[in-house]
Every structure is written in structure tokens, then in C-alpha cells.
Amino acid sequence: MDRLVRGILLKIQTEELVDKEDIEIYQFGLECILLKLIHIASYLLIGICMGEVFSLLVSGSILIPLRRKAGGYHAKTRMGCYIFSCFVVCLLCLFNKVTIAPIVGIIGLVVADTLILMFAPVENENRMLEPDEKILFRKQAIGLLVSVNIVVLAILFIHKYLFVAYWMEKGVIFTGVLLALGVKKKRQTES
Numbered sequence: 001m002d003r004l005v006r007g008i009l010l011k012i013q014t015e016e017l018v019d020k021e022d023i024e025i026y027q028f029g030l031e032c033i034l035l036k037l038i039h040i041a042s043y044l045l046i047g048i049c050m051g052e053v054f055s056l057l058v059s060g061s062i063l064i065p066l067r068r069k070a071g072g073y074h075a076k077t078r079m080g081c082y083i084f085s086c087f088v089v090c091l092l093c094l095f096n097k098v099t100i101a102p103i104v105g106i107i108g109l110v111v112a113d114t115l116i117l118m119f120a121p122v123e124n125e126n127r128m129l130e131p132d133e134k135i136l137f138r139k140q141a142i143g144l145l146v147s148v149n150i151v152v153l154a155i156l157f158i159h160k161y162l163f164v165a166y167w168m169e170k171g172v173i174f175t176g177v178l179l180a181l182g183v184k185k186k187r188q189t190e191s
Helices: 001-012 019-048 053-070 079-096 102-119 133-158 162-190
Strands: none
Touching: 001 019, 019 053, 019 079, 053 079, 053 102, 053 133, 053 162, 079 162, 102 133, 102 162, 133 162
């Protein structure tokens, strides 16, 4: 990865497309973009291999933005983050394959909602928040959570596309679990 980034930066410098003072900014941006692309490609590959691409897209469309605002467990290193994220995606695909009783899904949703409402946002050593960011992220997490809950309840009420509601529930449940793991890790480091 470092070699690829250096190669791209060298090409940018030789073409004189950016100022030398800005190279570190471009390096950081390139690293972020490449990491995101690797993560997304890996997640899609996992979804394809497990035959759960559509369910992963639905659950992930809830999990990713909600987790960004609510926070939770994060690995310390890039490689740890990649491995942990792929593991979570595998678990989510497996969980999406399982049919659970509707009442169990609702209970899981309520528990996850409660955890998110109580603790969001959860910081970690890689992402410390300013007081105003905490307020903003909390509001955004709650807004997303309320929106998802309304959509899930509407789908359950009209009894169409129930599988979509179940996958959405599982995205919230996974967010709650990752948030709880983040709270536990934070408390252990503070002790």
C-alpha cells in the first residue's frame, strides 16, 4: 500500500500537479481512499461468497452511517481494523441468513436502541471528539436511529418486504453490539 501511494505521489510530483508543501495532505487522502476501496471490495467479495450481497447492502446501509455517528469498538491498527471489519461483515452475513422470530428481532432492536440512546457517541483512541462534536454526533445518531425504527415499524405494519425490515433491524443490532464493545473497551482502558 505504501509503495502504491508513494508511486502515485511521485507521478503527481513529476507532473507538477501539486505544490510540494501539500504532498502530505495528498498522501493522507490517497491512503484513506485506497483503504476505503479495499474495505468495500472485500465486503462485497464476502457478500458474494456468502450469497448475501443484497442483505449485506441493506444491513450495511444502516450499520455504516449509524456506527459513524454512534461510535463503538475500533481496532488500534489499520490491519486490525481491516480484519475486524471483515469478521463483522462475515458475522452480519451469517446473521442475515438466520431467520429469527419477529419478537426476538424487536427485542434485539429495542436493546440496541437503548444502548445507542444511552451511550452514543462512544469515543476511542483513534477518534476523540470535541464537546460540540459529541453533541452533533449524538443528535445525528438519534435522528438516524429514529428514522430506521420508523421505517422498520412501517414495513412490519404493512407486512410487505419483511426481509428488508429484518435486515435493517440486524444493522441496528450490530451497531448496538459494537457500541457496547466500545463502551467496555473504554472502561477497561480508563481503569
